[in-house]
Amino acid sequence: MKTPGPGSRRGRIFGPGVGEDVDRELRTHLEMRTRELVEQGWDPGEAAREAARLFGDAEEVARACRTITERQIRAERRMGMWDAIRQDVRYGLRTLLKAPEFALIGMLTLGLGIGANTAVFSVVDNVLLAPLPYEASDDIVWMRERNTRGGTMAVAWANFVDWREQAGGFQALAAYGSRATTVLGAEQPLVGRVTWTTADLWSVFRARPERGRLTVADDHQPGAEPVGVVSGRFWRNELSSTPLADLFLEVNGVRVRIVGVAADGFDFPSGTDVWVPVDETDQPTSRTSHNWDVVGRLGPGSSLPAAAAEMNALTLRLVEGSDDDPDFLATGVVMRTLHEQIVGDSRRALLLLLGAAGLVLLVACTNLASTLLARGATRSRELAVRASLGAPRGRIARQLLTESTLLALAGTAVGLGVAALVLHALKALGPESIPRLGEVAIDGSVVAFAVGIALLTVLVFGLLPARRLSRPDAGAALREGGRGVAADRRAGVWRVLVVGEVSLALVLLVGSGLVVRSFQNLLQEEVGFDAADVTTLALSLSPAKYPSSAEHADWYRRFVEEVRGIPGVSAAGFVSSVPFQGYFPNARLELDGDLEKHAVGGYVLADAGAFEALDIPLVAGRLFDERDGPDGAHVAVVSESFAEAYWPGENPIGKSVTGGGMDEFWQDGRFAQVVGVVGDVRFRALARESEPTVYFPYAQRPSRTQFSAYVVVEAATGDVGALAPALRTTLQRLDPDVPPRITPLEETLRASVAPQRFTMLLLGGFAVLALVLAAAGIYGVVSYQVAQRTREMGIRLALGGRRSTVRRMVVGQSLGVVGLGLMIGVLAVLAGGRVMSAFLHGVAPTDPFSLAAAVVVLGVAAALAAWIPAARGTRVDPMITMRAE
Amino acid sequence: MARVARAAVGRGPDLKLFGIAVRMHKSQMGISAREKPTMPDSSMELLKGTLDILILKTLSAGALHGYGISRYLREATDDTFQVQEGALYPALRRLEARGLLESRWDSTDTGRDAKFYTLTKDGEAELERGIQSWKSYVAAMAQVLGGARA
Secondary structure (H helix, E strand, C coil): CCCCCCCCCCCCCCCHHHHHHHHHHHHHHHHHHHHHHHHCCCCHHHHHHHHHHHHCCHHHHHHHHHHHHHHHHHHHHHHHHHHHHHHHHHHHHHHHHHCHHHHHHHHHHHHHHHHHHHHHHHHHHHHHHCCCCCCCHHHEEEEEEECCCCCEECEEHHHHHHHHHHCCCEEEEEEEEEEEEEEECCCCCEEEEEEEECCCHHHHHCCCEEEECCCCHHHHCCCCCCEEEECHHHHHHCCCCCCCCCCEEEECCEEEEEEEEECCCCCCCCCCCEEEECCCCCCCCCCCCEEEEEEEEECCCCCHHHHHHHHHHHHHHHHCCCCCCHHHCCCCEEEEEHHHHHHHHHHHHHHHHHHHHHHHHHHHHHHHHHHHHHHHHHCHHHHHHHHHCCCCHHHHHHHHHHHHHHHHHHHHHHHHHHHHHHHHHHHHHCCCCCCCHHHCCCCHHHHHHHHHHHHHHHHHHHHHHHHHHCCCCHHHHHHHCCCCHHHHHHHHHHHHHHHHHHHHHHHHHHHHHHHHHHHHHHHCCCCCCCCCCEEEEEECCCCCCCCCHHHHHHHHHHHHHHHHCCCCEEEEEEECCCCCCCCCCEEEEEECCEEEEEEEEEEEEECHHHHHHHCCCEEEECCCCCCCCCCCCCEEEEEHHHHHHHCCCCCCCCCEECCHHHCHHHHHCCCEEEEEEECCCCCCCCCCCCCCEEEEECCCCHHHHHCCEEEEEEECCCCHHHHHHHHHHHHHHHCCCCCCEEEEHHHHHHHHCHHHHHHHHHHHHHHHHHHHHHHHHHHHHHHHHHHHCHHHHHHHHHCCCCHHHHHHHHHHHHHHHHHHHHHHHHHHHHHHHHHHHHHCCCCCCCCHHHHHHHHHHHHHHHHHHHHHHHHHHHCCCHHHHHHCC | CHHHHHCCCCCCCCEEECCEEECCCCHHHHCCCCCCCCCCCCCECCCCCHHHHHHHHHHCCCCEEHHHHHHHHHHHCCCCECCCHHHHHHHHHHHHHCCCEEEEEEECCCCCEEEEEEECHHHHHHHHHHHHHHHHHHHHHHHHHHHHHC
């Protein structure tokens, strides 16, 4: 070709080239035409003008030509790109299938890392990040009073009323309180969660009814017909969607007309079945009757800090000059967004899990990187051949990247599958304390997150080998068959990767070891009672049927007697608080017949049967008996710690104590004489020390039986479940309107540590995952190194080296690197272990046992992972290995 | 590249354009533009789409550059069609974009550079189709017009 014009169809370059090509072509035409005219006898100048005239608008023609050709080039380029991509993908698939082991390891590695992260991120996204499902939910705040110790306490009605009238920063402010109570009128007697609330609750949430209406201010007026609103869930499940006209329920003894069904998304406070109006006229005026929680919607232009400052000032003004006990008066408010109030407690645990999942992903990526690198190295010869045959460098890099992308896509697919499984497990295991866990689903943003992780991994680690392999010194690789200088450099990178992988895995292993240890500690806590073979009945009588507390007490006495008669029951009794089941009141009590002599203690009503059923040991004196009826002398039993705290070194028997404000006898100055001392019981939680507690016979002081009542039953046979039918029948016989809520105490115990178990299981799972990944990574690297050094080993063996020596050498070198990783991991744990301390119980974050165990487990796994490929590699015949390549 | 240049202007034997024999008037090449107006009264608008077929037909005899095609069409049709010479070039590029033509820069016999177009396989097939449809078009027209006269 004489003229290297811009025109060979494929090699044309977009842009100025096209314009030049067009101009040149048109110029050629004009020149030829001019010459033709000159040959016909035209004057040259005239001829040029004539040629131009005959040609027409050259500008226009040139523009049209350019447009057409540029469009064509673009189309061709697209086609060309697709062709190339198709080709790359086909080639990539073929090479991946040729090395299924590598493809599988890579896919699973990525899949597990991405899966764990996607699942945990789904939960974090839904629980922590997603706004609450209410209109402008950021403006909804939750508040309580601040107590003298800086903690929170429920809001006194008198304060709430003044807040509502005087606070300016809110569009609406509502008080609410809820508890589980008997609801009659549904298909069966049941215990529903009932929330008493002011009418403004609906405006705070901008809630709308699904049908009927919500409660309004008039419903709260004295003399108004009692009305209520039910949740959509309750209406459908328990009321079979009965039409609202003439729908009545008996809620806590009051006949309530149901006027509306709340829209489905409305669930506040969580789990509420029925909302009923607060009787605003029948509330204590004291500023120390702390009974309510408050939610509010911030007004336009108001902010949480501003509103909180206003409320603090207002509250201090309100309590000033109050003659209520200053120890129980508010010192301000505690205000937070409702979102924070709902998700706050689970944040720490979820972030820990997210961190752990992140570490797993890091291990997975490191693993993938070393696998890609090893594979790249094995292929360096093939690629060098391709490069020397003229494949452009960019093309080879692109090829490697295509392979990595295919791997990433496959990994993402596996990861999403894994995520679905993990999420399923999370939901099944997740404690109720994680709000909104049930709603969590893998959604678009989370999938995008997963794909993002996969692509990032590929870009970073897929390019690393690509850069290395597409260097211009491909000839060197060809000559050396992939060994030599390049191999040394690679070995350096590997060491770094293995060290990183091992140290990350160690951190996870130690973390999960610590959590397991602390969980064991938790379960071994001395709680002061024996939950084995004990079942509890939570009972709630209708105040309409049993208006007085004496009638309550009488009913419980009869019921307990009946229960004791059931065959297989070895002990049964009444108690007002059951360990780990919510309600455990404490109060300021008076001592020693002196109303000015105070003590603080838990207040529990019980009978002797309860102590027997729960195996709470009697330390001194006696338990309650038939002498301690309503007409007998008032008596009490105190816990050991109560006796030690208030009568140190003295005999508590014969001392006297009141029930404080918990019952009415304090007003008469009526003291109860201490007749016995029992062992300490942890009522609040496994991990919380027992509090000094005073027990009174419920027959003598029945008033709290209306609020909280349990019957505890111990089975003689050891099979508490077998008692349930008989218990239900007995209950049915005594009062068919009392819903049976029967829970084995051990189940309550288990549920109380569900958050810790959840953290432990997940962290443990992640640690195992990291361990497996790290081992797989080491296995891969050693396999590669063995393969690379087959020749060297062959020589050594041929020269009389013993197999075991050669093997030891390979394993030893790997373990040196592993050891370094372990050391760095240990240092990391020692430096950063404090993050864990909030999750630990009775274990230091640097617990040497956990550290040692993790080091041993990881060390052994690493040694195995190194030894297996080394053993396999040295088993071959030296002559064969020497002839390799 | 002499092979390409051989097909250049005014050399070919008589061509059959759309089945109509077109006499190559060598003599006409000598007629000056002054004596012969460039747009004779007998000139007419080129029917839409026929330029493409004319180009394909012209190139079926061998590679040719734009000027050559233009000159050949002028002479072969006795300047019947009233076409601005520049209109040829977008048409060439459109045909090329459709894959009916290929182009490359080459030297002419006189040693200057020009962009030569050749027919592709697709181009040949397209030409065949074009001729067929033109023939049936002409036949249909003739039948109607001839019948009207009768």
